Amino acid sequence: MSSATATKPPLGFRIRSWLGDNALRFYAVIAFIYLLLPVAYTFAFSFNNAGRTNLVWNSFTLDNWLNPCGAPQVCPSVVNSITVALIVTLVSTFLGTLIAFSLVRYRFRGRSTTNLLIFLPMATPEVVLGSSLLALFLNLFVPLGFSTVVIAHIMFCISFVVVTVKARLASLDPRLEQAAMDLYASEREAFRRITLPLVAPGIAAAGLLAFSLSFDDFIITNFNSGQFTTFPKFVYVSATRGIPAQANVIASAMFFIALAIVLLAQLSSRRRKAA
């Protein structure tokens, strides 16, 4: 009887809030299934005995995992992607960290213009970034390939590095460095022994972000790569003919490596907090 529950407000309230809580949990579970279902499919189809087109489930095999370079072009494109991503990570993390430091630690004229210039590449659709760079390269007759891809990736990674390192720097207590200097550390020593170790996790996170952004980029790469093929470009181009299951093997392996890195980082930060 609905009137019976209405005369007991605490119980009715509890039932309703129990329903509310669990409806929310149920909803969250569905959302997670939505998010992770394609990941599960990608992983599952890495075991498919697929032949040419890996679209329909055929039968289980370990061959793809035992021979990840078995399909033509898969491994060279992965090597290309990793090479690009490593260079991009080093350069963009270095350049972006310097910008983050000067934005957080110094007051100077033109700060808001600087902020705007860092924000805009993140707020511009990738097609526009890619096509505008291509317009520049075409107008200057720059040949497309490895170096134009690296240039483009560094450009869009810098902003993300700045934002990540800045967040970490802004949360630092400036008094720590002052204390070190009160204790007769020189400015350089205080920076090297206090500030840098404290910011290091932020820089590492920025580097990982840059690596994954670069490794997974397709749209900007597609505009500026010419004949040069990265892993996402290889997958996209072969989508019409059929993607070899080896691509799923590579993607699944990358997934577990990235997951391990993130979980280890979380564990170690928890341990540091506990200590």
Added chain:
Amino acid sequence: MSVAAAIGDTMKDASGQEPPKKAGRFVPDMLMAPGMLWLAIFFVVPIASLFLTSLQTPVPGGQVGEFEQTFNFANYVNTLTDDTYYVPLIRSFVYSGIATLLALAIGYPLAYAIAFKSGKNRNLLLVMVIAPFFVSFILRTIAWRQILADEGFVVGILRSIGLVSETGGLYPSAFAVIMGLTYNFLPFMTLPIYASLERVDPRLIEASVDLYAHPFTGFRKVTFPLSMPGVVAGTLLTFIPAAGDYVNAALLGRPSNTMIGNRIEYTFLSVNDYPTAAVLSFILMACILAMVLVYVRRVGTEDLV
């Protein structure tokens, strides 16, 4: 969670406190110069170059892809009045608008559940939100082809309950494209909302309960307004890349679901009609900028740059 913090922080540069040290121009200039120069040369100059390209005309008697610099503003008129271009442009904003609303409808409760109902598992759940990023997004989009295929279990269930006719399917279709867009940018919606919900002081919500507010009223008057910066950041981070995306439309749609990104890619890379492609890019950028400005003005957050 640094990625969440980073994305949440993306949108509110101007709100940071003033930095402590005043310096001559020299030190910050030296530190910033290389990075800012990179952005100037490879972001600002290309946009200018794109604009110049959009005004070029074909070399008389030249080959395909040969253009000379003119200032032919008629390119804009010709492109905007051609329905092979303005229809995909409008379609892009419709698709990405719907995808943004869907992502908000899925992402907000998800962020809320993680922020308030997850207890000790919070970090693990956040990792699960970003975990899809660890798999190449093109492969994940192709996985949707398999999931939505006529032989797949989704279509099977929908057919058996009559939501899809016996011969009907889900892929390729506008539905699949919008669903793919929602899917691909959902973490960008969820993380900033989570970041702003996490900063809500739980005592404020308790106070609303103490003052006899119905839980929903408390949410509407306390929690939701406090999470607005995250909602604004999330909708922008979803809408902007979705409007320019062409991977979902190419992999999950029919030719009749073409978005403006597909047109730009095709016109630039296959037709080699650089001026028209540049016009399209420029119009896309201008439309997005205009919409973002109106949106931010309406919603009234001053946190944005």
